Amino acid sequence: MVPLSWYIGLSTVIFMIGVVGFLIRRNIIVMLMSIELMLNSVNISLVAFSHYLQDLRGQILVFFIITVAASETAIGLAILVALYKNKEAVHTNEITEMKG
């Protein structure tokens, strides 16, 4: 039997890799993918909790997280397409309109 803490550790590692990817990459597409990575790591820990606590509510939460992730990806990519149409830019340092 694999201990629960291993799953939490794995989830933590993948979550932090997602955070690092979001912070250090310039490409907005890869930043969106890092967000997906973080959401997936949380899903892993929720399913592990659900299995070890013998309660299906964790897996219900995973459903809702998948729903929100799908909506977030659709909206994010639509914003990206609009941005590329208007400015021909996908890198964060080329988008400086909101700078004071």
Add this chain to the structure above:
Amino acid sequence: MLPKIFFGYFAIAMVVLSLLIITRRNPVHSVLWMLVLFFHIAGLYLLLNAEFLAAVQVILYAGAILVLFLFVIMMLNLKEEISGERFEGAWPLGVSVSAIIFVLMLLTTGDFVHGPVGKYTIEVIKSETHAKALGKLLYTEYLFPFEIASLILLIAIVGAIVLAKRRS
């Protein structure tokens, strides 16, 4: 012993794949590595007796969301975009802040205390089948959040069309 070997393989593969995703220069390569990662996550769900979620993971994430990513990447012309610098100028700062948060999170995971366990043991789920047990819970106790989720999806569809359509 055998579950530990499986878990070790999945864990090592997933960490390596995540690192590949955030370091590749070409976003298409990142998306393809992410496809492999999602299949590994589905395998981990099977290890945790969540077979319905494994199927949903493959269908929704690998089938729908990654195809959406690929569509957008292929639609944009990224030839000259991917030849430039990959990382932010201040990337050591980002990595070190993340490392500090990572150590803090790892220090707390050891202190986790089990709560009272629920009634869904493996035998109960086996006798009822996993999809049926999940569906019962989703359509009775979580009916209202389920309706809100459908509303979120509707808003996402409308929002995506409004944002991406051509200005006339």
